[in-house]
């Protein structure tokens with residue numbers, strides 16, 4: 001049986017997926033300072049987990065910003081194409097992807113075969129990326145992963161600043177005024193949902209959209225995005241794995257689909 | 260594989276400086292201009308040398324920002340910076356400058372520049388549907404004619420102008436023939452080399468020598484095609500570049516497209532074929548013919564700018580283009596806004612995708628551009 005491996009080395013974590021046409025398994029580890037080493041570690045762990053040797057692997061496909069550092073991959077593809085394939089595999093009816101990553105956020109329009117039709121990226125300004133959430137969570141003394149639980153269904157406070165740096169001081173001001181932390185957290189999530197939603201609206205994705213990236217499981221953020229765009233949002237169980245999965249699927253097809 | 264004749268064009272711009280200096284020493288006047296709307300045949304017919312001053316380098320921008328706002332198109336800042344810092348020999352050698360009222364950034368920059376150099380600013384209407392467009396332009400052509408005659412102490416006769424128009428038309432036809440060789444797949448010449456020829460044109464003042472070299476290049480490229488030698492691989496997606504002018508020194512985005520495996524087939528913008536594609540009508544009165552040619556330049560400063568859409572329609576079909584990259588400069592409102600119309604036009608009528616890259620002259624966004632270009636090329640395959 002032929003296996004393919006997709007490795008997605010991002011700025012925060014390195015993810016790997018191993019795939020044989022039917023089932024897949026994964027590994028996630030922190031990227032740390034050495035993207036190459038992290039990628040190699042992911043590969044070794046995947047092989048151990050699947051209990052196979054490298055000679056059972058038909059192809060290794062790299063993606064993510066650290067892919068250039070991986071000298072053991074056979075092919076590399078951009079995150080955009082890999083996300084499209086991964087999301088299409090998980091949700092065949094999906095027409096688009098919204099991904100909020102640590103460094104950038106993106107919207108991708110895909111056709112019925114999982115091919116990219118169009119895409120748009122924000123990597124110039126922190127305000128529309130996971131970085132914004134990180135900075136805001138820090139000010140409030142939370143982890144990004146807790147933000148969802150920290151606001152419940154409270155009325156979000158309006159955060160006007162478009163820039164991460166200004167928003168930070170705005171929040172400090174709001175705290176000083178005695179605005180509740182819950183409302184501020186909700187406000188932060190609403191603000192990023194609006195930014196990313198507006199970017200995605202340029203591509204006219206809907207109505208079936210896959211929400212990826214580390215914060216996609218955040219129910220409140222999902223809800224705000226849904227409200228802002230009017231689209232149905234589905235988040236995979238492991239939303240940060242979509243890129244690596246897509247890379248593994250593309251690889252599987254390239255090496256002849258196990259035949 | 261690269262044509263050997265390209266070595267001549269590699270040297271054009273560096274050599275141009277020497278040529279301008281020599282011409283100047285021999286008492287030949289030099290007139291600078293910035294824009295494809297400039298009727299440069301008039302300059303040549305007045306016995307002066309036209310030189311393009313439109314700047315594409317990052318270097319003088321810091322100097323320019325001492326006076327100009329930061330949030331301004333890099334082309335305006337670079338041009339201004341070069342001019343006031345005395346670092347552009349062409350500006351230095353220019354007796355005066357032929358400017359024009361196109362975008363707001365340039366218009367206001369010219370006001371400041373006029374303190375450093377005498378200039379005539381052509382009044383170019385921003386409306387493409389102006390009722391008396393031809394008459395308006397004709398008046399401007401005559402204004403320029405009188406200004407040149409007065410300041411250069413010459414007379415621009417109809418005969419002389421006709422002669423120049425003929426030579427310039429000849430050149431346009433040849434350049435379009437050269438560009439048309441890239442209808443072939445794979446392409447015989449890269450987009451960045453084509454740019455070198457088209458941009459370099461303004462730095463060679465001996466028109467006959469330039470014509471001969473373009474002819475030699477065409478012959479060589481034809482031989483390459485016959486021998487199966489090309490500038491890209493057979494699976495390279497064919498890319499048309501449009502948008503703001505991106506001249507030599509600003510090939511960043513085109514370089515990335517080529518590096519990532521795309522073939523830049525041609526450039527529609529002002530640094531590409533925009534000024535070459537239409538001829539001046541030799542059968543008409545030469546002044547009127549100039550007015551009619553130049554008022555049809557399909558620039559985003561003009562509204563509505565339907566000419567650009569129809570030109571693009573023709574080019575994407577003729578050159579069997581797979582994807583269009585629209586390079587827009589930061590703070591260039593006209594081209595940034597028009598990008599949407601161009602994208603929709605290509606999607607609806609040709610099912611061709613467009614990637615907009617908004618950039619400036621610095622290298623800081625190279626990786627970000629690469630990411631987009633790679634994904635775009637993968638998407639086309």
Ligand code: SF4
Nearest residue numbers: 294295296361529558
């Ligand atoms: S883009 Fe417009 S304003 Fe700029 S050089 Fe071309 S014609 Fe002139």
Ligand code: SF4
Nearest residue numbers: 332334362364503591
């Ligand atoms: S690129 Fe745009 S803003 Fe810059 S000079 Fe040309 S028209 Fe003006």
